[in-house]
Amino acid sequence: MELDLKDKVALVTGAGSQVGFGRGIALTLAKHGCDIVANDIDLEGVQKTAAEVEAIGRKALAIKADVTKIDEVKDMVKKALDKFGRIDILVNNAGRATAPTPFVETPEENWEKVINLNIYGVFHCSKAVLPQMLERKSGKIINITSGAGISGMPRCVHYGATKAAIIAFTKGLSKEVISSGVYVNAVAPGVGDTNFMVTGNFPPGEIDRAVATVPTKKATTPEDVGNMVAYLASDLADQIVGQTFLVDGGHG
Ligand SMILES: NC(=O)c1ccc[n+]([C@@H]2O[C@H](COP(=O)([O-])OP(=O)(O)OC[C@H]3O[C@@H](n4cnc5c(N)ncnc54)[C@H](O)[C@@H]3O)[C@@H](O)[C@H]2O)c1
DSSP states (O other): OOOOOTTOEEEESSOOOTTSHHHHHHHHHHHTTOEEEEEESOHHHHHHHHHHHHHHTOOEEEEEOOTTOHHHHHHHHHHHHHHHSOOOEEEEOOOOOOOOOOGGGSOHHHHHHHHIIIIIHHHHHHHHHHHHHHHHTOEEEEEEOOTHHHHOOTTOHHHHHHHHHHHHHHHHHHHHHGGGTEEEEEEEEOOOOSSHHHHTTOOTTHHHHHHTTSTTSOOOOHHHHHHHHHHHHSGGGTTOOSOEEEESTTOO
16 A cells, blocks of 8 residues: 545644744655644745745645634634645644753742643644544644654753653544544654754754754654655555654654
8 A cells, every 4th residue: 555645634733833843744744645734833934834834735724723722723624624624634733842950949920821732732733623623534644753752852841741641642532533534643853953952042053952962963853743644544554543752853
């Protein structure tokens, strides 16, 4: 069997960062035949990603929406369904950290930012997309968690905790919905040279220090993550339920 996603419709959150995993996932899925609903809070970025999807020869819809806000998520899903009629694949990718600090010195507002996006964002999108998947008895939800959700992340403890929550969410939801033909799995990238460390106010040089600790001595690329997502979204993965796959060059 070949990896075939022809004419599937995929919604990818956080797909506006031009160096991010979300854009890489969207473009990889498009190369395998998917039409793409590309979401981000960055309209210009997500429009660029949508234009690249169209250049590959697939349809695209760029939607600015904040996934931490349930009403914006509901509106986004309605627009996607109005255009495409269904969402076959949901990739919950939008996520962030905040500046690394000892746990006791981390301001509560940083916990809130990270919990709101990394947990509520995933809950909102999954809740809004699932009903039409359950009704059609078909769908794939793929959550982008992190190696930090498995190993923990000193000085970014709250971030690791949110990503661990998504691993448990993936397992629990998968067991709940697999009898309705909906698959839920997760991908846990390792160190990636995206905007993640910029948005998270990590100190300069952190990416190089982090990559030096990876056995392959390479950062995980958006294509690395996109390839694993495409596999999990395809029929090739139809005996894989509730699992989390590290794509981290042997770091974890
Ligand atoms: N880069 C890494 O080292 C690394 C490692 C493991 C896991 N991850 C995870 O990968 C995912 C993608 O991050 P990235 O590394 O590509 O970072 P990135 O900062 O390049 O991309 C994140 C994207 O999410 C968007 N976003 C932020 N808030 C949003 C919101 N409220 N609603 C919709 N979109 C929003 C941003 O605008 C941005 O385009 C995240 O879940 C992150 O936790 C990253």
